[in-house]
């Protein structure tokens with residue numbers, strides 16, 4: 001039976017990959033690589049480095065999968081994402097059928113962990129449900145950008161017994177103030193934190209986490225907001241792309 005592995009590769013550091021993932025790579029015949037825009041050279045470099053370091057004796061067949069064009073500002077966000085998933089499912093299904101032998105193992109090396117803001121699991125699930133090609137699939141976890149962020153700032157993700165929300169810049173911008181919980185923000189191209197007015201908030205920000213270009217900044221949001229925006233813009237100009245994540249921490253509730 002064909003096998004498909006969805007492997008978390010960590011979010012930038014070649015050592016942020018689990019031993020389970022390294023062992024899984026030993027079984028892989030074909031690596032499916034999605035072609036993802038301007039930052040693709042750095043992503044591809046990390047993938048190559050991981051393979052060279054952990055499976056030097058295997059020569060994996062690498063297939064670069066073209067990513068269908070996606071409407072970035074659709075009137076209906078959910079329908080646009082579903083359409084895009086459907087297009088990707090068709091491409092992946094054809095690859096499984098045509099490029100993966102009956103007893104071969106294919107793998108997606110997914111940035112960070114496959115469960116966090118990534119569509120690979122949903123798309124593979126969709127192909128399995130259609131039943132046109134028979135295969136088994138497995139998910140192998142990886143270190144997320146959130147774990148890389150908290151480790152580098154040497155902080156716990158949650159305050160004692162308290163919840164944390166994980167959201168996107170777009171959703172943060174639409175959320176009423178004050179925030180009801182500590183909040184981790186990903187996928188924020190617009191610095192949504194700049195509009196927040198709660199001066200008790202602290203921010204822990206990280207860009208290019210785990211890579212040689214890593215930048216870390218933290219402190220009271222009121223003091224750090226402009227500094228982070230400047231650092232972000234300068235880094236983005238320098239490299240041509242940026243990936244950043246941050247935690248907004250509310251002061252601990254007073255104990256009764």
Ligand SMILES: C[S@@+](CC[C@H](N)C(=O)[O-])C[C@H]1O[C@@H](n2cnc3c(N)ncnc32)[C@H](O)[C@@H]1O
Pocket residue numbers: 011012110111112113114115116117118143144145146185186187188206207208209210211243244245
């Ligand atoms: C599509 S999501 C994928 C998240 C990924 N699956 C994970 O586990 O971290 C991409 C977002 O993750 C965050 N991100 C990923 N890698 C990062 C890194 N090395 N440094 C900072 N943020 C990162 C950024 O917010 C970026 O916009």
